[in-house]
Amino acid sequence: MRGVPIRRRSLLLAAGVGGLIAALPRVVRAAPVDKDVRLTPAPGRVALVGTPYPETNVWCYNGTVPGPEIRLRQGERIRIVCDNRLTQGTTIHWHGIRVPNPMDGVPYVTQPPIEPGRSFTYEFAVPDAGTYWYHPHDHSSEQIGRGMMGAFVIEELTPLPVDREVVWVLGDFRLVPDASIAGGFDNPMEMSMAGRIGNTVTINGRVPTDFAVRSGERIRLRLINAAAARIFGLEFVHHRPIVVALDGQPIAPHPPDGGRVILAPAQRIDLVLDMTGKAGSKSSIVDTFYRQMAYRLVDLAYADSPPLRAKPLAPPATLARNTQPEPDLARAQRHIVTLTGGMMGGGSMSGMGMGMGMMGGDRAMWAINGTAIVGDDMRHMKPVLTLTRGKSYVLAIDNRTAWYHPIHLHGHSFRVITRNGRSTKYRAWRDTVLIPPRERAEIAFVADNPGDWMFHCHILDHQDGGMMAVIRVT
Ligand code: C2O
Ligand code: CU
Numbered sequence: 001m002r003g004v005p006i007r008r009r010s011l012l013l014a015a016g017v018g019g020l021i022a023a024l025p026r027v028v029r030a031a032p033v034d035k036d037v038r039l040t041p042a043p044g045r046v047a048l049v050g051t052p053y054p055e056t057n058v059w060c061y062n063g064t065v066p067g068p069e070i071r072l073r074q075g076e077r078i079r080i081v082c083d084n085r086l087t088q089g090t091t092i093h094w095h096g097i098r099v100p101n102p103m104d105g106v107p108y109v110t111q112p113p114i115e116p117g118r119s120f121t122y123e124f125a126v127p128d129a130g131t132y133w134y135h136p137h138d139h140s141s142e143q144i145g146r147g148m149m150g151a152f153v154i155e156e157l158t159p160l161p162v163d164r165e166v167v168w169v170l171g172d173f174r175l176v177p178d179a180s181i182a183g184g185f186d187n188p189m190e191m192s193m194a195g196r197i198g199n200t201v202t203i204n205g206r207v208p209t210d211f212a213v214r215s216g217e218r219i220r221l222r223l224i225n226a227a228a229a230r231i232f233g234l235e236f237v238h239h240r241p242i243v244v245a246l247d248g249q250p251i252a253p254h255p256p257d258g259g260r261v262i263l264a265p266a267q268r269i270d271l272v273l274d275m276t277g278k279a280g281s282k283s284s285i286v287d288t289f290y291r292q293m294a295y296r297l298v299d300l301a302y303a304d305s306p307p308l309r310a311k312p313l314a315p316p317a318t319l320a321r322n323t324q325p326e327p328d329l330a331r332a333q334r335h336i337v338t339l340t341g342g343m344m345g346g347g348s349m350s351g352m353g354m355g356m357g358m359m360g361g362d363r364a365m366w367a368i369n370g371t372a373i374v375g376d377d378m379r380h381m382k383p384v385l386t387l388t389r390g391k392s393y394v395l396a397i398d399n400r401t402a403w404y405h406p407i408h409l410h411g412h413s414f415r416v417i418t419r420n421g422r423s424t425k426y427r428a429w430r431d432t433v434l435i436p437p438r439e440r441a442e443i444a445f446v447a448d449n450p451g452d453w454m455f456h457c458h459i460l461d462h463q464d465g466g467m468m469a470v471i472r473v474t
Contacts, residue, residue: 130248
């Protein structure tokens, strides 16, 4: 929190004994914290599927999948102590929240990995309202794939008036028949294709049955895709959801394109959902993203009780804009970013000389501007772009592969200004943009947050297989 008065004792210290300040940074700098949280990554056992299946061995935060929901108000400050009880290193990344670089949770770039038995304290203020999430950034594909994830909700100062707010963390696990998680993470074949898509979709860590609703009620549904690779395309049969925020950032309320809510890994969507069905009725939410694998995600089950209100509500208002600066498109500096690699269907890799001049050897299956960071160790990585603090940039991201890539930039939100050369309708603010095979998108932002920021595909197998780079802001 800016502008918080320094306590008088600290002022005295600062005035009288300058030399002591360095030794006492906490006393001098400490801003009051609004919330203290402890997150303990450790093995656990949870009922992902439910009876008659046994519980599943997972890795998770504080014993649950997803981990505890973190909830703050815009502008508040939080301290989170992470106590690592896993048998390997970890970190926590606060996906989409514009934190100072040292708090970003990227191993070897912003902090060393938190070794087993050790702890690390994160502390930051949250500048923007919206729906975010947290997850490890070390051994990401296995740690997230085994259950480490959680919702991070930052409430607006003026909340949207609704009857009920619901958060759904969508997960996707690959289970074997006894409901335990299949091994074989980092399978090279999958890494070079769509990534590790699971066979068991969960809502808030549980295979869903019915979701109880009441006729006439208005729900704000915060959807978070915490899956390692699965893209969702949700259709709300007989209902008309209205999109009010993407990746936490407000947008003019509108129905989703073609009636389908597309949610790629790491993306979030806030919907306003009016329960227009009849008391006692049921209707489904189906996921049709992969057309041959369409399935029913969950049923909305209406209570028998009379409707909550007689008349339908007016459409929802637009949420207040967040605090990120507006890019100056006329003066923005432009860069091209190419995505290459992966299987082409005929079994060949595309668009890059495999291994040629790239780091990481065998596992480099993907590249950004011809370079690849493989695994988590980025110590020797040069930034793919160096941007000047405070300047506006347009990055033209060119997906030259045969696969979908949800591309995420840390530390900033950006506007998606064009797709395949055409202006987008809403110029949405996002932190993760899904780029279909052989398509292009331009994103625009002000590089206002200094540090080394990861820029990567959020299909975790692609991230591991080289589709990750560093963008430096100095
Ligand atoms: Cu959701 Cu680099 O992270
Ligand atoms: Cu990808």
